[in-house]
Amino acid sequence: MAEAQTKAFVEFQRVQKSYDGEVLVVKDLNLAIPRGEFLTMLGPSGSGKTTCLMMLAGFETATHGEILLDGKPINNIPPHKRGIGMVFQNYALFPHMTVGENLSFPLEVRKFGKSEREAKAKRALDMVEMGDFITRRPAQLSGGQQQRIALARALVFEPELVLMDEPLGALDKQLREKMQFEITDLAHKLGITVVYVTHDQTEALTMSDRVAVFNDGVIQQIAPPDELYESPENSFVAQFIGENNTLEGVVKEIKNGVALVELDSGDLIDCKPVNVTKPGERTRVSIRPERVEYNKDRLQKGVHTLQAEVLEFIYMGDIFRTRLRVAGNDEFIIKTRNAPDQVRLKPGTQIEIGWMPEDCRALDA
Ligand SMILES: Nc1ncnc2c1ncn2[C@@H]1O[C@H](COP(=O)(O)OP(=O)(O)O)[C@@H](O)[C@H]1O
Numbered sequence: 186m187a188e189a190q191t192k193a194f195v196e197f198q199r200v201q202k203s204y205d206g207e208v209l210v211v212k213d214l215n216l217a218i219p220r221g222e223f224l225t226m227l228g229p230s231g232s233g234k235t236t237c238l239m240m241l242a243g244f245e246t247a248t249h250g251e252i253l254l255d256g257k258p259i260n261n262i263p264p265h266k267r268g269i270g271m272v273f274q275n276y277a278l279f280p281h282m283t284v285g286e287n288l289s290f291p292l293e294v295r296k297f298g299k300s301e302r303e304a305k306a307k308r309a310l311d312m313v314e315m316g317d318f319i320t321r322r323p324a325q326l327s328g329g330q331q332q333r334i335a336l337a338r339a340l341v342f343e344p345e346l347v348l349m350d351e352p353l354g355a356l357d358k359q360l361r362e363k364m365q366f367e368i369t370d371l372a373h374k375l376g377i378t379v380v381y382v383t384h385d386q387t388e389a390l391t392m393s394d395r396v397a398v399f400n401d402g403v404i405q406q407i408a409p410p411d412e413l414y415e416s417p418e419n420s421f422v423a424q425f426i427g428e429n430n431t432l433e434g435v436v437k438e439i440k441n442g443v444a445l446v447e448l449d450s451g452d453l454i455d456c457k458p459v460n461v462t463k464p465g466e467r468t469r470v471s472i473r474p475e476r477v478e479y480n481k482d483r484l485q486k487g488v489h490t491l492q493a494e495v496l497e498f499i500y501m502g503d504i505f506r507t508r509l510r511v512a513g514n515d516e517f518i519i520k521t522r523n524a525p526d527q528v529r530l531k532p533g534t535q536i537e538i539g540w541m542p543e544d545c546r547a548l549d550a
């Protein structure tokens with residue numbers, strides 16, 4: 186048991202994929218997913234997420250490398266023998282079949298008998314709270330209901346692994362958020378391993394145990410949501426996940442774990458050196474809007490501060506969002522909580538801002 190838990194359930198080993206024999210759309214990808222994990226592949230359109238899912242499902246073959254399922258190479262196992270459930274954004278239900286028949290289909294393919302099919306279909310439908318809809322046809326259901334049936338159909342044969350490719354993309358915001366919760370809840374309850382694909386960062390952060398951020402066929406960083414947000418390892422991840430302020434400059438010195446950076450405006454700031462190593466290197470420093478301080482009492486003694494001009498104040502209810510001009514950047518955003526004693530900054534005012542050096546990350550330029 187202990188061994189089964191530590192061993193990867195799904196593993197990509199140096200996987201490459203080219204459709205045309207020239208361009209690699211997946212480059213030397215390594216990924217190990219433990220049993221029971223909810224892993225999300227997040228990245229811009231065209232970054233290779235669907236291709237990875239299709240190779241795992243067996244609808245595409247890897248050009249190089251190996252994909253293992255439960256320790257065994259799956260290259261030669263046909264898709265329907267891999268025991269994988271799938272849900273896609275536009276994976277329509279069979280329109281001429283009722284809900285019950287749609288659910289029965291994957292069980293027929295797997296040679297289950299009639300009574301077993303009925304029992305399993307009923308259980309899967311109850312799971313997504315659609316038990317009353319067994320005799321309806323897809324056209325008689327809303328988009329959200331159809332997506333629940335698609336989910337039930339993916340789970341009905343009790344797969345250990347479920348792949349989902351933007352399954353909520355077609356739903357409106359409210360339903361999407363409800364389904365996000367239902368899918369993670371169900372996945373954890375059933376203990377299934379999920380590989381989920383989305384380009385929506387909020388969805389990725391709220392649903393996943395870990396998120397693999399894709400860009401251009403390469404995993405840029407793979408980490409739990411909080412780590413990804415708070416400790417991005419490069420500029421791409423910092424920009425792609427959450428809102429972020431960037432300032433450009435050159436490293437002047439690195440001492441005692443703090444990098445002194447001279448911005449292109451001539452200002453000096455203190456940062457945490459993340460992927461800069463020596464003076465003279467160009468860097469893009471990254472700071473989250475909620476980590477910027479303008480209350481001097483809350484700043485560490487001796488840290489460098491910057492002059493800023495307030496350009497715009499936006500009241501958002503729970504927070505205040507203020508746009509500043511900082512070191513020549515007119516899009517510098519700060520967010521403050523709407524506390525009773527919180528200052529509402531007025532456009533035109535000059536203020537001084539700063540931060541804890543560890544909240545400001547010196548990344549690749
Ligand atoms: N069947 C295909 N034939 C040729 N090129 C493809 C095919 N599917 C995807 N691609 C290309 O591979 C790259 C990755 O696509 P895809 O895996 O669909 O990305 P994502 O799901 O992240 O949007 C893109 O450049 C896309 O145009």
Ligand SMILES: [Mg+2]
Binds near residue numbers: 234235236
């Ligand atoms: Mg895709």
